[in-house]
Amino acid sequence: MVPAEATAAAPPVPDQATARTWLGQMLLIRRFEEKAAELYSAGKIRGFLHLSIGEEAVSVGAVGALAADDNIVSTYREHGHALVRGLPPGAVMAELFGKANGSSRGRGGSMHIFDAGRRFFGGNAIVAGGLPLAVGLALADRMQHRPAITACFFGDGAVAEGEFHESLNLAALWKLPVLFLCENNYYAMGTALARHQAETDISRKGVAYRIASAAVDGMDVTAVADAVRAAVARIRSGGEPFLLECRTYRFRAHSMYDPELYRDRAEVDEWKRRDPITLFTDRLAREGVLGEGEIEQLDRSAHSATEAAVAFAEAGGWEPVEDLAKDVYTEAGNAPDVP
Amino acid sequence: MVPAEATAAAPPVPDQATARTWLGQMLLIRRFEEKAAELYSAGKIRGFLHLSIGEEAVSVGAVGALAADDNIVSTYREHGHALVRGLPPGAVMAELFGKANGSSRGRGGSMHIFDAGRRFFGGNAIVAGGLPLAVGLALADRMQHRPAITACFFGDGAVAEGEFHESLNLAALWKLPVLFLCENNYYAMGTALARHQAETDISRKGVAYRIASAAVDGMDVTAVADAVRAAVARIRSGGEPFLLECRTYRFRAHSMYDPELYRDRAEVDEWKRRDPITLFTDRLAREGVLGEGEIEQLDRSAHSATEAAVAFAEAGGWEPVEDLAKDVYTEAGNAPDVP
Amino acid sequence: MRLTYREAVRTGLTQALASDPRVFLMGEDVGRYGGAYAASKGLLEQFGPDRVRDTPLSESGFVGAGIGAALGGLRPIVEVMTVNFSLLALDQIVNGAATLRHMSGGQLSVPLVIRMATGAGRQVAAQHSHSLEGWYAHVPGIKVVAPATPHDARWMLPAALREPDPVVIFEHAILYPEEGEVGDEPGPLPLFSACIRRAGRDLTLIAHGGSVGKTLAAAERLAGDGIEAEVIDLRSLRPLDGETILSSVRRTHRAVLVDEGWRSGSLAAEVSARIMEGAFYELDAPVARVCSVEVPIPYPKHLEDAALPDAERICAAARDLVGATAGARR
Amino acid sequence: MRLTYREAVRTGLTQALASDPRVFLMGEDVGRYGGAYAASKGLLEQFGPDRVRDTPLSESGFVGAGIGAALGGLRPIVEVMTVNFSLLALDQIVNGAATLRHMSGGQLSVPLVIRMATGAGRQVAAQHSHSLEGWYAHVPGIKVVAPATPHDARWMLPAALREPDPVVIFEHAILYPEEGEVGDEPGPLPLFSACIRRAGRDLTLIAHGGSVGKTLAAAERLAGDGIEAEVIDLRSLRPLDGETILSSVRRTHRAVLVDEGWRSGSLAAEVSARIMEGAFYELDAPVARVCSVEVPIPYPKHLEDAALPDAERICAAARDLVGATAGARR
Numbered sequence A, B: 001m002v003p004a005e006a007t008a009a010a011p012p013v014p015d016q017a018t019a020r021t022w023l024g025q026m027l028l029i030r031r032f033e034e035k036a037a038e039l040y041s042a043g044k045i046r047g048f049l050h051l052s053i054g055e056e057a058v059s060v061g062a063v064g065a066l067a068a069d070d071n072i073v074s075t076y077r078e079h080g081h082a083l084v085r086g087l088p089p090g091a092v093m094a095e096l097f098g099k100a101n102g103s104s105r106g107r108g109g110s111m112h113i114f115d116a117g118r119r120f121f122g123g124n125a126i127v128a129g130g131l132p133l134a135v136g137l138a139l140a141d142r143m144q145h146r147p148a149i150t151a152c153f154f155g156d157g158a159v160a161e162g163e164f165h166e167s168l169n170l171a172a173l174w175k176l177p178v179l180f181l182c183e184n185n186y187y188a189m190g191t192a193l194a195r196h197q198a199e200t201d202i203s204r205k206g207v208a209y210r211i212a213s214a215a216v217d218g219m220d221v222t223a224v225a226d227a228v229r230a231a232v233a234r235i236r237s238g239g240e241p242f243l244l245e246c247r248t249y250r251f252r253a254h255s256m257y258d259p260e261l262y263r264d265r266a267e268v269d270e271w272k273r274r275d276p277i278t279l280f281t282d283r284l285a286r287e288g289v290l291g292e293g294e295i296e297q298l299d300r301s302a303h304s305a306t307e308a309a310v311a312f313a314e315a316g317g318w319e320p321v322e323d324l325a326k327d328v329y330t331e332a333g334n335a336p337d338v339p
Numbered sequence C, D: 001m002r003l004t005y006r007e008a009v010r011t012g013l014t015q016a017l018a019s020d021p022r023v024f025l026m027g028e029d030v031g032r033y034g035g036a037y038a039a040s041k042g043l044l045e046q047f048g049p050d051r052v053r054d055t056p057l058s059e060s061g062f063v064g065a066g067i068g069a070a071l072g073g074l075r076p077i078v079e080v081m082t083v084n085f086s087l088l089a090l091d092q093i094v095n096g097a098a099t100l101r102h103m104s105g106g107q108l109s110v111p112l113v114i115r116m117a118t119g120a121g122r123q124v125a126a127q128h129s130h131s132l133e134g135w136y137a138h139v140p141g142i143k144v145v146a147p148a149t150p151h152d153a154r155w156m157l158p159a160a161l162r163e164p165d166p167v168v169i170f171e172h173a174i175l176y177p178e179e180g181e182v183g184d185e186p187g188p189l190p191l192f193s194a195c196i197r198r199a200g201r202d203l204t205l206i207a208h209g210g211s212v213g214k215t216l217a218a219a220e221r222l223a224g225d226g227i228e229a230e231v232i233d234l235r236s237l238r239p240l241d242g243e244t245i246l247s248s249v250r251r252t253h254r255a256v257l258v259d260e261g262w263r264s265g266s267l268a269a270e271v272s273a274r275i276m277e278g279a280f281y282e283l284d285a286p287v288a289r290v291c292s293v294e295v296p297i298p299y300p301k302h303l304e305d306a307a308l309p310d311a312e313r314i315c316a317a318a319r320d321l322v323g324a325t326a327g328a329r330r
């Protein structure tokens, strides 16, 4: 498996403001997760921690192309999605710490970041578990005549699950506004794409459901943004689902314990040459959109936002043990309002 | 939905011996099941009873094209498959009665006909439940270097289940000799194909797994036999799975209680004009393969085989109540031999 | 008003759909077919295909879609045709519906109702005869009820729809044709409480769903022998109404639990353990269980009957208990 | 020989693959990755990709394929990475593996071994911390064991492979790094029997899998207070070894059951019911349960710890029981 070729000519470079946003967001994810890895080693973060380092262009390009009312359904590898969605980095970091000021009051940890107000419906630790939820969210929008769409992230590994099949059929059959967004990083844990899929071109799988689809270079934030914008426009106008495969790569271990026996260092290095942040900064510099100083400034901001997030998490308290059984059920009078 | 067009020119009419076998088998299934319906009304048969009347050409064409060592995995609508496989009609009828001389000692009833010796692996009342089993049977053959293939029957409704997707991917990925044989009768219970599948051309779904596929007129026994023969040859030589869609129609209710609110009488009548038995007898008569007398004789044989089956079932005893818990587990010394 | 259980379910569904635009029904064959048990017959015509939505055979998919629709502001009633097929949807229920509120720190609620037929007794053999209510009753985050009468079949549904959290309703398949009185009002009994269907002083029989009828029949027979059995219908399986159970047992000092689940690991085991914990010192005899024999349920009637609890086995257990310990109060 | 539980599992797998050509291992990441818990590390290199077979994420598909392969004459060991994901395969296990023999009138056997990690305690939150052994133990047609020691992790596997019927092996995830003595022979204990890990006369503590260690620790602490607890490791969850349980309780007259499952509907409920039925008249006090609090297991350590059984809660329950009823033999 070798790095994805750009499937089309790269879209034009964005304007300065957009470039700043995208680069800033990619850098934030990178620095945030590098820090999280450190904090894991330090024992501040426990359990499972899945980093999206290497895949930032997908989070930034995709989430950035959605409207605020659009729903997001994500996976356990969701820090990037959450940060771009606008969850405060502090709330996300505090969640990783398990603190009460975390986005899920610390109850969920890294795999279960939620923000109901921002229509960020998690964080799901069951591979492909989110796809049926996305169908339902889109159904609710459709039945209530709301214009929102639902973006549903999942990995290449999820494609093998029955839930992928059932959900794509349901969404297509019922003409629901779902963007199925596959983050194909060529591995499901240690199992390479070609060892888990008979058809490795995931975008072709739309055929089985009459779902329009495309594949895009997931290392190029401009390409992802473009493809998602087009897909979303198509979904909004036609009201039917779309399958978008973003070809990307995970630079780090699957989770924190992973000897990476299943891939060569050389393959990883090859992909790192297409680091989405480097690719984008090089281009911005080359085309004169952002100067070196500005780029450095963005990186400093990412670092300091990360530091602030850590400070916020450190300052947070622990959910009292007496509240252990709180919120297993909805307390009377605490039911959510009808949207 | 209207009757399937023959997708290719009908194959040549078979020789006399084959014609006799095929027609005899189709008539046996028809008479056997008509009788079963009667006996259901008489209270001799209880529970669920799913008839394949209208779909006989698929059972006969498909099962007849398999070798004796090939495995069959079927559904709850399996009387036809079982009879063509060579299970004694008496043992099948006795199973429908729940008698101890039934093929499963009466324990399974209509939905659970098994014959280990004839490699007939059921009879499964869970829609799509048999597909993973078929993958495993084929894997066992492959790993033990046996030339057998596994034919796996399922309905159009089963195509929506996750197990369809997972099984086709596994079989293709591991290059297993499985014939996935969809009996598309255009309804899953009361839900028409177009109301349960976004892509109604089931044969197209092979694309998602790089599985070669075809669709065939399931009302024409010669076409089914031809298509299955070709598929089986291809599987045996190439060692890879194949997806064959047989387009057919169920003339009777889904099961025995079914007011058939979901389809028009006219549609049923339209399909009945393509009754597989009439189509075949007409052709045999027209092309002079079998005379009217011979055809009548075959029908008399089907009737008398059915009567004999009923007599066998009537004569059977009941499994003693003391044996209720027998065979929940394998009694010591009663483990199956290694094949 | 006298209605069959089936009609009572249908009445509940009709009223729910008519009174709240957020409510919709989805499942396999709920629409054109009219429901596998004809419980939703006519609803498609009345409410249209969006609100009475036929689904493909995709249990995991459409149950998960029900969860998503609940998150999106609707009040879905998802019908899983039978508990047997719900095994395919368990991940969505256990890892999704049941966890989302707690795991999100209380941000989300999943106001979802899942209905399914359960139980054996119709000669539909091993794969179609499960009684897995006890499994569902094990899962924190969901609630579980089992209407045993047409009245409860009518009125538990609207009460479940008022819950902000997932509620699973088990309808025993043998009950659909049973007739009974259905009140115009839900009545005073809360959704999650048990009730005493027959008062008695000699022992307590505890059952739910499809077993309540057999248990009442057994109580009648026992009365003929001079044994007055109290019969409790659990109604709610999660939460269990320990109060009603324990106060009855404290009075009668003996209990027989009737449960169509397989004996080992049955819901009856939990009830037995609760009595152990809450009324041990009041017991005159060990709590007995009448459950299904631990076999895949066979097709032929004589074997199926032998596998399931019946009035005779209930009576025998009750007589054993009372006989062995008559006047044994310590 | 001293081995970790992980090494013991690997030794068992290696020997099974080496000694019977019909045996193969399949599951997610069992090959190239070496197993999610590194239990199968090195086996791919030793036995090749056919016999150490990585699967796609298709739990229902590959578990069902395991059933089919068993029908086809192989002796598959299917690894479901964790019990959490096994929910996706339950239909194949309950409706397939467990029913095929009975439903076919005894024609088929399914000699399949399914291994899966279970349990909480590693801060992996609500969807990754289930303890559903009790559910599996409910199902006739399958057998269920839970090795609690490296020795059992080593030797239960070959014994399970000799069974003609499906056996599910639960490996508690916290045990993999634990070290213990592993004998060169399986020893005298049959696969489906419980064993006494510590003898005692004052009460019986009953646990399995990942809870045995905590329970032994609790027994040590209790000994400090002069309370001598007997500790039973159930080992086999289906069938349950009622004999060993009951004879111990008949001697000690008191029992505390430890089970990481949620309390309501736990396996401990079944054990309690069995003691009710088999040793009621020998009990000096009600059987107590120490189970998980009924919440989706939360991520942070302090909350997770509070949710799970621990030595302290076990000791407290034991002291309550002994204190409340000291010398209370009736």
Ligand SMILES: Cc1ncc(C[n+]2csc(CCOP(=O)(O)OP(=O)(O)O)c2C)c(N)n1
Binding pocket: A077, A125, A126, A127, A128, A154, A155, A156, A157, A158, A159, A183, A185, A187, A188, A189, A254, D028, D057, D081, D085, D088
């Ligand atoms: C249903 C299920 N099976 C197995 C797992 C264990 N697991 C967690 S992540 C993972 C790989 C998923 O790969 P992919 O979908 O490609 O996502 P990626 O991790 O590459 O982002 C596996 C096997 C799980 N969480 N859920």
Ligand SMILES: Cc1ncc(C[n+]2csc(CCOP(=O)(O)OP(=O)(O)O)c2C)c(N)n1
Binding pocket: B077, B125, B126, B127, B128, B154, B155, B156, B157, B158, B159, B183, B185, B187, B188, B189, B254, C028, C057, C081, C085, C088
């Ligand atoms: C998993 C599962 N869901 C639902 C059912 C109930 N059911 C039995 S048959 C059937 C329709 C199946 O349709 P199809 O696969 O097209 O087969 P056909 O009956 O038409 O031969 C349904 C919904 C079932 N048996 N199993």
Ligand SMILES: [Mg+2]
Binding pocket: A155, A156, A157, A183, A184, A185, A186, A187, A188, A189
């Ligand atoms: Mg991946």
Ligand SMILES: [Mg+2]
Binding pocket: B155, B156, B157, B183, B184, B185, B186, B187, B188, B189
């Ligand atoms: Mg059909």
